[in-house]
Amino acid sequence: GAGVSQSPSNKVTEKGKDVELRCDPISGHTALYWYRQRLGQGLEFLIYFQGNSAPDKSGLPSDRFSAERTGESVSTLTIQRTQQEDSAVYLCASSLVLTGELFFGEGSRLTVL
Template sequence: GAGVSQSPSNKVTEKGKDVELRCDPISGHTALYWYRQSLGQGLEFLIYFQGNSAPDKSGLPSDRFSAERTGGSVSTLTIQRTQQEDSAVYLCASSFLMNTEAFFGQGTRLTVV
């Protein structure tokens, strides 16, 4: 596609429910990144993929968070048993090679009530 696409744009969920956030990177981009951004805060790194593998998962805040990437393309970030502190904007980015700039999606605003 023309840019990085994330869905849904907004998600409101009840505490304890599971949610899936989707990221569709720019076609051909091998690297994919997930970040979390709390209101007015910086970007907290969660995980990145090189192809389908995730060399670094160290940013995932707890075992309730997981992510996968299939076919070297679409990625899904899953949060199980959501908590109110999970409320944030989740940003996805992709890049063609590890050494070039990353392009960002518009993010998914997750609200846990």
């Protein structure tokens, strides 16, 4: 597609439920990133994919968070047993080269009640 696409754009869930957030990167971009933006905070790195492998998962805040990428394309971020502190905008970005020029989606806003 023309840009990075994320779905859903908004998700409201109850504490304890699992959620899945999807990211469709720009076609041909081998690198894919997930960031989290909580209210009043900067962007917090979660995980990085190069192709289908994730060489850097250092930002995942707990084992409730996981992500996968298939076919060097779509990625899914899964949050199990959601907590209120998981409420945030989850941003996906993709890039072609390692010089940090990331192209961001518009984000998935997650609200945990």
